[in-house]
Amino acid sequence: MYPNGKHSSGMQHPDPVPDEEHEGQEAVGAFLHQWRTPAPDPAAKAQLLELLAAEMPAIAPQPAANPTHRNPRLSLRWAWLILRSQTRLVHPATWAASGLVITLGAFVTLAFYQPAQSGTELPFVLVAPLVAACGVAFLYGLEADPTLELQLATPISPRVILLARLALLFGFNLVITLVCSIVLSLAQVQISLVPLIAAWLAPMTFLSALAFLLSVLFFDALASVLISLLLWVSITLRHFTELPPSFVPDLLLPNVYPAMLLSAPALVLLALIIAEREERWAGGVR
Amino acid sequence: MAASDEQLAQGLQQGDRATLTALVERHYDSLMGYLYRMARGDRALAQDLAQETFLRALRGIGGYQYPRPFKPWLYAIATNLARNYYTSADMRHTESADDDADYASDDAPDGALLEREEARTVIAALDTLPDHQREVIVLSFYQSLSLQAIADTLDIPLGTVKSRLSIGVKRLRERMEAQDDVSER
Numbered sequence: 243m244y245p246n247g248k249h250s251s252g253m254q255h256p257d258p259v260p261d262e263e264h265e266g267q268e269a270v271g272a273f274l275h276q277w278r279t280p281a282p283d284p285a286a287k288a289q290l291l292e293l294l295a296a297e298m299p300a301i302a303p304q305p306a307a308n309p310t311h312r313n314p315r316l317s318l319r320w321a322w323l324i325l326r327s328q329t330r331l332v333h334p335a336t337w338a339a340s341g342l343v344i345t346l347g348a349f350v351t352l353a354f355y356q357p358a359q360s361g362t363e364l365p366f367v368l369v370a371p372l373v374a375a376c377g378v379a380f381l382y383g384l385e386a387d388p389t390l391e392l393q394l395a396t397p398i399s400p401r402v403i404l405l406a407r408l409a410l411l412f413g414f415n416l417v418i419t420l421v422c423s424i425v426l427s428l429a430q431v432q433i434s435l436v437p438l439i440a441a442w443l444a445p446m447t448f449l450s451a452l453a454f455l456l457s458v459l460f461f462d463a464l465a466s467v468l469i470s471l472l473l474w475v476s477i478t479l480r481h482f483t484e485l486p487p488s489f490v491p492d493l494l495l496p497n498v499y500p501a502m503l504l505s506a507p508a509l510v511l512l513a514l515i516i517a518e519r520e521e522r523w524a525g526g527v528r
Numbered sequence: 529m530a531a532s533d534e535q536l537a538q539g540l541q542q543g544d545r546a547t548l549t550a551l552v553e554r555h556y557d558s559l560m561g562y563l564y565r566m567a568r569g570d571r572a573l574a575q576d577l578a579q580e581t582f583l584r585a586l587r588g589i590g591g592y593q594y595p596r597p598f599k600p601w602l603y604a605i606a607t608n609l610a611r612n613y614y615t616s617a618d619m620r621h622t623e624s625a626d627d628d629a630d631y632a633s634d635d636a637p638d639g640a641l642l643e644r645e646e647a648r649t650v651i652a653a654l655d656t657l658p659d660h661q662r663e664v665i666v667l668s669f670y671q672s673l674s675l676q677a678i679a680d681t682l683d684i685p686l687g688t689v690k691s692r693l694s695i696g697v698k699r700l701r702e703r704m705e706a707q708d709d710v711s712e713r
Contacts, residue, residue, distance in 0.1 A: 270704070271669050273653070274654075275669075277569075280561075283575070291549060
């Protein structure tokens with residue numbers, strides 16, 4: 243019964259230890275075994291078995307080989323079901339706030355538009371990435387989602403759940419911002435649609451991916467929002483005023499857009515790897 | 529030949545009810561013993577935690593990856609639940625065996641009183657250890673888990689298990705010696 247010694251199975255432990263230490267362990271083992279194990283309680287075990295049997299039908303059996311991997315139609319249906327289930331679980335305020343603030347940004351841009359303004363100078367372009375990032379920051383963490391722990395106990399991988407949520411919210415913000423951009427370009431002929439989209443697409447993608455990574459890293463939506471906000475304000479200051487902090491790169495320059503777009507998937511991938519590691523054991527409670 | 533725990537867990541993933549009974553029969557008593565120690569001798573709490581452990585294991589069986597060892601997976605759930613109980617309720621209680629109905633009352637025969645006193649001494653000694661050392665000591669001495677299985681259960685490197693075990697044993701030994709000195713005087 244002692245570690246590094248002879249176990250109840252009769253097998254010698256593979257890690258040999260010095261005699262003195264072994265004696266010490268034996269003495270400690272003898273001391274610890276003064277605290278005896280209580281006698282088994284068959285009634286409690288029978289009660290547990292009844293409880294588990296009642297729970298059993300609610301547990302969906304996991305097929306030995308996932309047929310969705312072979313059937314594209316089933317894969318699509320599976321993806322649709324996950325997306326639909328996650329739509330209900332993202333807090334309604336997240337959808338409402340994202341849509342409202344982006345739309346407000348578009349109205350402000352229209353109301354105060356000056357013909358000399360271009361691309362990054364439009365309030366809409368500065369608001370949209372930040373709103374998207376703030377929404378994404380609230381996708382992960384028990385405070386943001388009390389049902390997360392329960393979902394992690396389902397057969398669906400935490401990675402798939404998180405990816406589905408990210409795709410949903412980012413897609414929602416993308417569509418809203420795209421619609422607002424079209425409205426802006428139609429309402430103001432001086433605003434060209436393609437340069438406008440180019441001005442917000444890369445920063446929005448990059449900042450959302452970064453906020454997602456931060457929320458997974460810190461498991462704290464607020465910390466992720468604050469850091470994203472700080473970074474975005476620094477980038478904006480750097481771009482428009484040349485004020486410190488000069489160590490912040492000017493990410494609002496068009497030649498940086500490709501790098502931002504390419505780094506976003508890498509950030510998301512990193513976040514998913516970290517999230518999977520953190521929830522490695524199903525039922526792992528923080 | 530009897531099916532391994534891992535094969536049973538795989539059967540459970542596929543909805544086989546019989547494997548569930550077999551897994552409970554195999555692990556309930558031992559898990560109760562572990563949780564009884566983690567709950568500092570509170571049998572009712574240990575039963576609640578054991579029940580919750582099996583429920584979570586059943587609900588999360590899809591997350592079990594065959595052929596990884598099943599026992600450390602199950603004990604990881606139990607450990608997390610026990611830890612969570614004490615941290616979330618912020619009730620690092622100290623009464624343990626004092627008001628435990630499992631132990632004999634003051635009217636009990638001498639043998640039972642002695643057993644109670646011994647248990648109390650061991651619980652007090654284990655309580656002097658930090659949680660991370662206590663977990664390793666309990667898993668190693670009472671559950672007879674291999675060092676690798678403990679590492680898997682607690683999700684820590686093998687070297688960390690060895691060092692925690694070594695320090696924990698040393699501290700318990702020092703406490704035992706100190707108690708011997710006091711009783712000799």
